[in-house]
Amino acid sequence: MSSKLGICLILIFAALLAETTTLPAAPPASPSELAERMRTACDKKDVQGFLDLYYWQGVSEQVKTQLKGMPPFIFQQSNVTNVAALSLPANFQKGFTRNGITYVLNLPPEGIIGLECKLPASTVQPRAIGSSQISIPYGKGPDGYYLTTQVSGKQGAAENTPGEPDKMITIIATTAGWQEFPELSMDYGYFSGKKEIKLHAAEKAVISQNFLGKSVEYCNLKTTATRGTTRLQIKVGGIDVFDSKDVDAKTTREIDFKGKN
Numbered sequence: 001m002s003s004k005l006g007i008c009l010i011l012i013f014a015a016l017l018a019e020t021t022t023l024p025a026a027p028p029a030s031p032s033e034l035a036e037r038m039r040t041a042c043d044k045k046d047v048q049g050f051l052d053l054y055y056w057q058g059v060s061e062q063v064k065t066q067l068k069g070m071p072p073f074i075f076q077q078s079n080v081t082n083v084a085a086l087s088l089p090a091n092f093q094k095g096f097t098r099n100g101i102t103y104v105l106n107l108p109p110e111g112i113i114g115l116e117c118k119l120p121a122s123t124v125q126p127r128a129i130g131s132s133q134i135s136i137p138y139g140k141g142p143d144g145y146y147l148t149t150q151v152s153g154k155q156g157a158a159e160n161t162p163g164e165p166d167k168m169i170t171i172i173a174t175t176a177g178w179q180e181f182p183e184l185s186m187d188y189g190y191f192s193g194k195k196e197i198k199l200h201a202a203e204k205a206v207i208s209q210n211f212l213g214k215s216v217e218y219c220n221l222k223t224t225a226t227r228g229t230t231r232l233q234i235k236v237g238g239i240d241v242f243d244s245k246d247v248d249a250k251t252t253r254e255i256d257f258k259g260k261n
Contacts, residue, residue: 026143027141027144027145027146028145029145031085031110033145034085037053038053038113038115041071042075042080051071054067054146054148055107055146055147057141058106063149063151067149069237073170078118080118081116081118085114086111086112086113086114088111088112093192105137105139105149105151106148106149106151107146108140109139109148110138110139111137112136113136137149167212167236168210168211168237168238170210170233172206172209172233173206173208173231173233174205174206174230175225176228176229176231178249181205182228182230183202183224184201184204184205185201185202186201186202186220187219188201188209189219190214192212216241216242218257219232219256220255220256222253223253225249226249227250228249229248229249230246230247230249231243231245232255232257
Protein backbone atom coordinates (compact mmCIF):
# COMPACT_ATOMS: atom_id res chain seq x y z
CA MET A 1 0.00 0.00 0.00
CA SER A 2 1.37 3.38 -0.99
CA SER A 3 2.06 6.01 1.61
CA LYS A 4 -0.51 8.33 -0.01
CA LEU A 5 -3.21 5.64 0.17
CA GLY A 6 -2.30 4.90 3.77
CA ILE A 7 -2.59 8.58 4.74
CA CYS A 8 -5.91 8.82 2.89
CA LEU A 9 -7.35 5.83 4.78
CA ILE A 10 -6.18 7.27 8.12
CA LEU A 11 -7.88 10.58 7.35
CA ILE A 12 -11.12 8.82 6.37
CA PHE A 13 -11.05 6.73 9.56
CA ALA A 14 -10.42 9.84 11.67
CA ALA A 15 -13.35 11.62 10.02
CA LEU A 16 -15.70 8.70 10.64
CA LEU A 17 -14.53 8.45 14.24
CA ALA A 18 -15.19 12.17 14.77
CA GLU A 19 -18.73 11.77 13.44
CA THR A 20 -19.57 8.78 15.65
CA THR A 21 -17.88 9.97 18.86
CA THR A 22 -20.09 12.18 21.03
CA LEU A 23 -18.20 14.33 23.49
CA PRO A 24 -19.87 15.39 26.74
CA ALA A 25 -21.71 18.67 26.32
CA ALA A 26 -20.16 21.68 27.98
CA PRO A 27 -22.12 22.96 31.01
CA PRO A 28 -24.73 25.67 30.26
CA ALA A 29 -23.09 29.08 29.93
CA SER A 30 -26.13 31.02 31.22
CA PRO A 31 -29.32 30.51 33.26
CA SER A 32 -31.39 30.67 30.07
CA GLU A 33 -29.28 27.90 28.50
CA LEU A 34 -29.71 25.83 31.66
CA ALA A 35 -33.48 26.26 31.38
CA GLU A 36 -33.36 25.29 27.69
CA ARG A 37 -31.38 22.12 28.52
CA MET A 38 -33.97 21.29 31.15
CA ARG A 39 -36.77 21.88 28.65
CA THR A 40 -35.11 19.46 26.20
CA ALA A 41 -34.68 16.79 28.89
CA CYS A 42 -38.33 17.14 29.91
CA ASP A 43 -39.60 17.07 26.33
CA LYS A 44 -37.68 13.84 25.70
CA LYS A 45 -38.38 12.49 29.21
CA ASP A 46 -34.62 12.07 29.41
CA VAL A 47 -33.82 11.10 33.01
CA GLN A 48 -30.04 11.17 32.55
CA GLY A 49 -30.20 14.46 30.68
CA PHE A 50 -32.13 15.89 33.65
CA LEU A 51 -29.61 14.56 36.19
CA ASP A 52 -26.62 15.78 34.16
CA LEU A 53 -27.73 19.35 34.90
CA TYR A 54 -26.95 18.93 38.62
CA TYR A 55 -23.68 19.94 40.26
CA TRP A 56 -22.69 16.75 42.11
CA GLN A 57 -19.67 18.04 44.03
CA GLY A 58 -19.97 17.00 47.70
CA VAL A 59 -23.42 15.39 47.35
CA SER A 60 -23.96 12.35 49.61
CA GLU A 61 -25.11 8.98 48.27
CA GLN A 62 -28.40 9.37 50.17
CA VAL A 63 -29.19 12.68 48.50
CA LYS A 64 -28.06 11.32 45.11
CA THR A 65 -30.53 8.46 45.48
CA GLN A 66 -33.36 10.87 46.28
CA LEU A 67 -32.52 13.16 43.36
CA LYS A 68 -32.31 10.26 40.91
CA GLY A 69 -35.92 9.43 41.75
CA MET A 70 -37.16 12.95 41.00
CA PRO A 71 -37.22 13.03 37.16
CA PRO A 72 -39.02 9.67 36.75
CA PHE A 73 -41.60 10.84 39.29
CA ILE A 74 -42.14 14.15 37.47
CA PHE A 75 -42.35 12.48 34.06
CA GLN A 76 -44.81 9.88 35.32
CA GLN A 77 -47.13 12.26 37.15
CA SER A 78 -47.31 15.19 34.74
CA ASN A 79 -46.34 16.79 31.45
CA VAL A 80 -43.85 19.65 31.71
CA THR A 81 -45.28 22.43 29.52
CA ASN A 82 -42.84 25.26 30.24
CA VAL A 83 -39.39 25.78 31.79
CA ALA A 84 -37.94 29.15 32.80
CA ALA A 85 -35.07 30.63 34.79
CA LEU A 86 -36.60 32.74 37.59
CA SER A 87 -35.43 34.91 40.49
CA LEU A 88 -35.04 33.44 43.96
CA PRO A 89 -38.25 33.73 46.03
CA ALA A 90 -38.06 36.22 48.89
CA ASN A 91 -38.52 33.44 51.48
CA PHE A 92 -36.02 31.02 49.91
CA GLN A 93 -34.17 28.97 52.55
CA LYS A 94 -30.51 28.40 51.72
CA GLY A 95 -29.75 25.81 54.38
CA PHE A 96 -30.71 23.95 57.53
CA THR A 97 -29.14 22.25 60.54
CA ARG A 98 -29.54 18.58 61.50
CA ASN A 99 -27.88 16.81 64.43
CA GLY A 100 -25.49 19.72 64.88
CA ILE A 101 -24.42 19.69 61.21
CA THR A 102 -25.34 22.56 58.95
CA TYR A 103 -26.34 21.71 55.39
CA VAL A 104 -26.06 24.25 52.61
CA LEU A 105 -26.40 24.22 48.83
CA ASN A 106 -23.27 23.13 46.97
CA LEU A 107 -23.37 26.29 44.84
CA PRO A 108 -24.44 29.79 45.92
CA PRO A 109 -28.04 30.00 44.65
CA GLU A 110 -28.67 32.66 42.01
CA GLY A 111 -32.23 31.74 41.04
CA ILE A 112 -34.58 28.84 40.40
CA ILE A 113 -35.50 26.79 37.36
CA GLY A 114 -39.29 26.68 37.33
CA LEU A 115 -41.03 23.70 35.73
CA GLU A 116 -44.67 24.34 34.87
CA CYS A 117 -46.40 20.98 34.91
CA LYS A 118 -49.78 19.97 33.55
CA LEU A 119 -51.67 17.12 35.15
CA PRO A 120 -52.87 14.72 32.43
CA ALA A 121 -56.46 13.56 32.27
CA SER A 122 -57.21 10.27 33.99
CA THR A 123 -57.24 7.17 31.80
CA VAL A 124 -60.09 5.79 33.90
CA GLN A 125 -62.62 8.57 33.37
CA PRO A 126 -62.59 12.17 32.09
CA ARG A 127 -61.13 14.57 34.63
CA ALA A 128 -60.14 18.19 34.64
CA ILE A 129 -56.61 19.15 33.69
CA GLY A 130 -54.69 21.46 36.01
CA SER A 131 -51.17 22.82 36.42
CA SER A 132 -48.55 23.36 39.11
CA GLN A 133 -44.91 24.45 39.34
CA ILE A 134 -41.79 22.69 40.58
CA SER A 135 -38.87 24.94 41.54
CA ILE A 136 -35.22 23.81 41.59
CA PRO A 137 -32.44 26.21 42.67
CA TYR A 138 -29.47 26.83 40.39
CA GLY A 139 -26.07 28.46 40.79
CA LYS A 140 -22.88 29.26 38.91
CA GLY A 141 -20.17 26.58 39.08
CA PRO A 142 -16.52 26.79 38.06
CA ASP A 143 -17.32 26.14 34.39
CA GLY A 144 -21.00 26.98 33.93
CA TYR A 145 -24.46 26.96 35.47
CA TYR A 146 -25.92 23.95 37.28
CA LEU A 147 -28.86 22.86 39.39
CA THR A 148 -27.73 22.89 43.00
CA THR A 149 -28.61 20.71 45.99
CA GLN A 150 -27.77 20.22 49.66
CA VAL A 151 -24.38 19.20 51.08
CA SER A 152 -22.94 19.38 54.60
CA GLY A 153 -21.06 22.56 55.40
CA LYS A 154 -19.76 24.79 58.19
CA GLN A 155 -21.70 27.96 57.53
CA GLY A 156 -24.02 29.50 60.09
CA ALA A 157 -27.16 27.60 61.07
CA ALA A 158 -30.33 28.28 59.13
CA GLU A 159 -33.86 28.30 60.50
CA ASN A 160 -34.81 24.97 58.97
CA THR A 161 -33.68 22.00 61.11
CA PRO A 162 -35.05 18.73 59.77
CA GLY A 163 -34.55 15.26 61.20
CA GLU A 164 -34.15 13.81 57.71
CA PRO A 165 -33.75 15.13 54.15
CA ASP A 166 -36.88 16.50 52.49
CA LYS A 167 -38.73 14.38 49.95
CA MET A 168 -40.85 15.22 46.92
CA ILE A 169 -44.48 15.62 48.04
CA THR A 170 -47.41 15.68 45.63
CA ILE A 171 -51.02 16.50 46.56
CA ILE A 172 -53.59 16.13 43.79
CA ALA A 173 -57.31 16.85 44.02
CA THR A 174 -59.43 15.98 40.97
CA THR A 175 -63.10 15.96 40.06
CA ALA A 176 -65.22 14.17 37.45
CA GLY A 177 -68.81 13.89 36.28
CA TRP A 178 -69.85 17.53 36.80
CA GLN A 179 -71.76 19.83 34.41
CA GLU A 180 -70.07 23.07 35.49
CA PHE A 181 -66.56 23.55 36.90
CA PRO A 182 -66.79 23.06 40.69
CA GLU A 183 -64.75 25.19 43.08
CA LEU A 184 -62.13 23.34 45.12
CA SER A 185 -60.69 24.70 48.35
CA MET A 186 -57.79 22.97 50.10
CA ASP A 187 -56.01 23.70 53.38
CA TYR A 188 -52.92 21.66 54.14
CA GLY A 189 -49.91 21.61 56.41
CA TYR A 190 -46.55 19.91 56.09
CA PHE A 191 -43.14 19.84 57.71
CA SER A 192 -40.01 21.00 55.93
CA GLY A 193 -37.37 20.00 58.42
CA LYS A 194 -38.80 20.98 61.80
CA LYS A 195 -40.66 23.95 60.41
CA GLU A 196 -44.41 23.47 59.92
CA ILE A 197 -45.79 25.21 56.86
CA LYS A 198 -49.53 25.85 56.43
CA LEU A 199 -50.93 26.74 53.03
CA HIS A 200 -54.23 27.28 51.24
CA ALA A 201 -55.06 26.55 47.60
CA ALA A 202 -58.22 27.24 45.62
CA GLU A 203 -58.86 26.28 42.00
CA LYS A 204 -61.62 25.12 39.69
CA ALA A 205 -62.00 21.37 39.15
CA VAL A 206 -58.40 20.38 39.99
CA ILE A 207 -55.57 21.25 42.39
CA SER A 208 -52.05 19.93 41.93
CA GLN A 209 -49.30 20.84 44.39
CA ASN A 210 -45.65 19.67 44.21
CA PHE A 211 -43.06 20.64 46.81
CA LEU A 212 -40.24 19.34 49.01
CA GLY A 213 -40.97 18.44 52.62
CA LYS A 214 -40.73 15.80 55.31
CA SER A 215 -44.36 14.84 55.87
CA VAL A 216 -47.95 16.00 55.32
CA GLU A 217 -49.61 16.64 58.65
CA TYR A 218 -53.12 17.33 57.41
CA CYS A 219 -55.08 18.11 54.27
CA ASN A 220 -58.70 19.25 54.11
CA LEU A 221 -60.42 19.42 50.73
CA LYS A 222 -63.82 20.98 50.07
CA THR A 223 -65.84 21.12 46.86
CA THR A 224 -68.92 23.03 45.66
CA ALA A 225 -69.85 20.18 43.31
CA THR A 226 -73.39 18.80 43.69
CA ARG A 227 -72.85 15.83 41.40
CA GLY A 228 -70.00 13.66 40.14
CA THR A 229 -67.01 12.62 42.22
CA THR A 230 -64.04 14.14 44.04
CA ARG A 231 -60.71 12.45 44.74
CA LEU A 232 -57.72 13.36 46.93
CA GLN A 233 -54.31 11.71 46.48
CA ILE A 234 -51.11 12.31 48.47
CA LYS A 235 -47.64 10.96 47.67
CA VAL A 236 -44.50 11.39 49.78
CA GLY A 237 -41.20 10.38 48.24
CA GLY A 238 -43.03 8.62 45.43
CA ILE A 239 -45.03 6.45 47.86
CA ASP A 240 -48.83 6.62 48.11
CA VAL A 241 -49.76 7.66 51.64
CA PHE A 242 -53.41 8.53 51.01
CA ASP A 243 -56.00 7.95 48.30
CA SER A 244 -59.63 8.74 48.99
CA LYS A 245 -60.67 7.08 45.70
CA ASP A 246 -63.74 8.58 44.01
CA VAL A 247 -66.04 10.16 46.61
CA ASP A 248 -69.65 10.94 45.68
CA ALA A 249 -69.89 14.75 45.71
CA LYS A 250 -73.67 14.62 46.11
CA THR A 251 -73.38 13.13 49.60
CA THR A 252 -69.84 14.17 50.65
CA ARG A 253 -68.38 17.59 49.89
CA GLU A 254 -65.37 17.36 52.19
CA ILE A 255 -62.40 14.98 52.32
CA ASP A 256 -60.12 15.10 55.34
CA PHE A 257 -56.65 13.60 55.80
CA LYS A 258 -54.66 13.59 59.04
CA GLY A 259 -51.48 11.76 59.81
CA LYS A 260 -47.69 11.72 59.81
CA ASN A 261 -45.87 10.14 56.85
